[in-house]
Amino acid sequence: MTTANQPIARCACGSVELEVIGSPILGAACYCDDCQEGARQIEALPNARPVLGADGGTEYLLYRKDRMRCSKGGDLMLDYKIKTESPTKRVVATCCNSAMFLDFQKGHWFSVYRARFGDNAPPLQMRIQTKFKPENCDIPNDVPSYATYPFKFVAKLMAARVAMLVGR
Numbered sequence: 123m124t125t126a127n128q129p130i131a132r133c134a135c136g137s138v139e140l141e142v143i144g145s146p147i148l149g150a151a152c153y154c155d156d157c158q159e160g161a162r163q164i165e166a167l168p169n170a171r172p173v174l175g176a177d178g179g180t181e182y183l184l185y186r187k188d189r190m191r192c193s194k195g196g197d198l199m200l201d202y203k204i205k206t207e208s209p210t211k212r213v214v215a216t217c218c219n220s221a222m223f224l225d226f227q228k229g230h231w232f233s234v235y236r237a238r239f240g241d242n243a244p245p246l247q248m249r250i251q252t253k254f255k256p257e258n259c260d261i262p263n264d265v266p267s268y269a270t271y272p273f274k275f276v277a278k279l280m281a282a283r284v285a286m287l288v289g290r
Contacts, residue, residue, distance in 0.1 A: 130193075131222065131238035133215035134171050138195030138222060140234060142185050147231060147282045148275065149244050151179035153261075154251040159204055160212045160224070170219035173235065178256040181236035182224065183244055184279070186286050190223075190232050201225075230283050250275060 131140040157180040161173035173180055192199065199222060201211040213222045224233040236243045249267040261267050268275070 129239045129242035129244070131234050132240070133195070133198075133218050133220035133222060133238070135215075135218040135220075137217040138198050138215035138220070139193050140222060140238070141191055141193045142234070143189040144185075146183040146185050146234075146244055148184045148248070148278045149182070149236065149246045150184065150275065151175065151177075151181045151246055151249045152233075152251050153177075153179045153249065153253075153255040155254050156204055156208075156210065157224075157251075158254065158256075160202070160210075161221070163202060163204070164212060164214055164219070164221045167214065167219040170214075171221070171237070173221045173237075176259070177261050178259040179249060179261070181246060182233035183236050183239065184231045184233050184282075186282050187230055187232055188286055190234070229279075230286055231279065248272065248275065 128142060158178060161180050164170055164173050175181060198215050198217045199213050200216050201213055203211050209227050211225050213225060215222050221235045222238060223235060246265050248265050249261055250271055252261055252267045253269040255261055
């Protein structure tokens with residue numbers, strides 16, 4: 123599925139791998155309450171790697187669901203939900219408790235934890251939901267920051283959905 127130029131998302135111990143096709147829809151750091159709570163829950167697992175950044179954000183690379191697959195260690199992944207009825211699940215590699223991706227089950231994309239790509243991670247393009255950032259944290263000004271979901275974020279997701287529907 124991938125080529126030599128495509129990054130592979132790996133858990134910390136290398137037992138789980140996610141292959142992707144193409145560039146991500148978007149690279150974003152999210153500061154919403156759910157991302158912060160989900161990160162805290164994952165970080166509380168034994169030997170888990172950090173999920174939250176020093177500024178309170180969680181960095182993701184968003185990929186269309188038809189452009190990502192687990193190529194190694196699928197049986198090692200476990201879903202976590204903040205609330206039973208939540209449409210969002212966070213998927214963790216149980217071998218080393220690495221956060222792998224977030225699945226908004228009603229959506230057409232996976233939000234892969236950017237850290238899983240290591241040094242090959244594409245860059246962030248924006249910071250979203252910053253109105254929820256922890257009070258004692260400063261947000262870097264390396265990319266645009268938005269208090270909510272900006273039009274650009276929604277437009278990129280919708281364009282990806284259209285491309286998916288027409289088979290591009």
